[in-house]
Amino acid sequence: MAFGKSKNRRRQDTAQQKEAVKGAVRTHGPGLLKAILLTGLTVALVWGGIELRRWALSSPTFLLKETTFSGLQRARPAELLKLSGLTVGQNLWTLDVGALERTMSAHPWVRTVEVRRHFPSSVSVEVTEHVPAALAVLGDLYLVNEEGEPFKRLQPGDTLDLPLVTGVDREGYLGDEGRTREQIRRALAVAEAYAATQPAKRERLSEVRVSPEGMVLVTADGLEVRMGEGETDAKLERLSRVRGELRARGLSAQVIHLDNRARPGWVAVKLSSPVSERSGASAQ
Known part of the structure; x- marks a missing residue:
């Protein structure tokens, strides 16, 4: 059981x-x-x-066959290809786009560059170049852009008709880059305002001098215009009226002072003729 x-x-x-x-x-x-x-x-x-x-x-499907460029004015495709090492036959998947952009940016005329891969077999390169606005004396002559940045030492092949910015120096730029660039930007702003007055060929701007007392303009015919600081548009208007009066009288000026701080509306003129100076005349 x-x-x-x-x-x-x-x-x-x-x-x-x-x-x-x-x-x-x-x-x-x-x-x-x-x-x-x-x-x-x-x-x-x-x-x-x-x-x-x-x-x-x-796969041979993804081998690079064509590279196209856009935005080039002074830089050349061959120069950028040589800098980057980009060649026909490279595999698109293995390309380091960031490295290509960095190496192409080493070209002095290149401000920004964007590389894009287009599968299966092409690459496009979009370039923004520096736009030269003036020459600056920084030990050597340098091209500067509209932001006051020196981007390239002037070379014999750089045929450019640009005003010269003086009164800044290499030591100052290396010691305080921001301050020097601001000085150059202010000089460029005055030069742009002057160009807007549409001066005659002989009156075109040759130099903008940065000085402790303010900006000094030098024209192609050797006239020196001491602008001082501030009120650029008003001063340029007075300059045009004084020039008109001098032409009407058959006179030419060597120096025109627009930098009277005590009496901003007054203009002093140093004539090129033996009648050496006319001062204290109001341009208002």
Whole structure:
């Protein structure tokens, strides 16, 4: 009798274990199946990615065939290609766009550059060049842009008709770049305002001198105009009236003073003729 009870108990335990396994399968089976499928899919994707990368890096489909440039005026495509090392036959996937942009930016005329890959086989390079606004004497002659930044030493082949900014020096620029650039910007602003008055050819601006007393303009015919500080437009208007009066009288000036701080409306003129000076005349 005891033996029969033991067999029944074993049967019950086995049945309970089977039910437990079935319950576990019902409960965890779908999640386990998803995990297996996801693992398989991940492995397949990784393997596929490796194979795809191997194909992309070795396929002739992605070899560089053409490089186009836009925005070039003075820089030359061959110069930028030489700087960057970009050549036909390179794989587009392996190109370091950032490195290409940095190396091309080393060209003195290049202000900004953006390189784009166009799959499967071309690259475009969009360049913004510096626009020269004047020459500055900083030990050597340098081209400066409209922001007062010296960007290139003047070379014999740089045929440019630009006003000269003097009164700044290399030591000052190296010691305080921001201050020197601001001085150059102010000189350029005065030069731009002067050009807007549409001077005759012989009256065109040759030099803008930065001095402690303010800006000094020197024209192509040798006239020196001492502007002082501030009120640029009003002073240039007075300058035009004084010039008109001098022409009407058949006179020419050597120096015109517009820098009288005590009496801003007054103009002093030093004539080129033996009648050396006319001063204290109001231009109002």
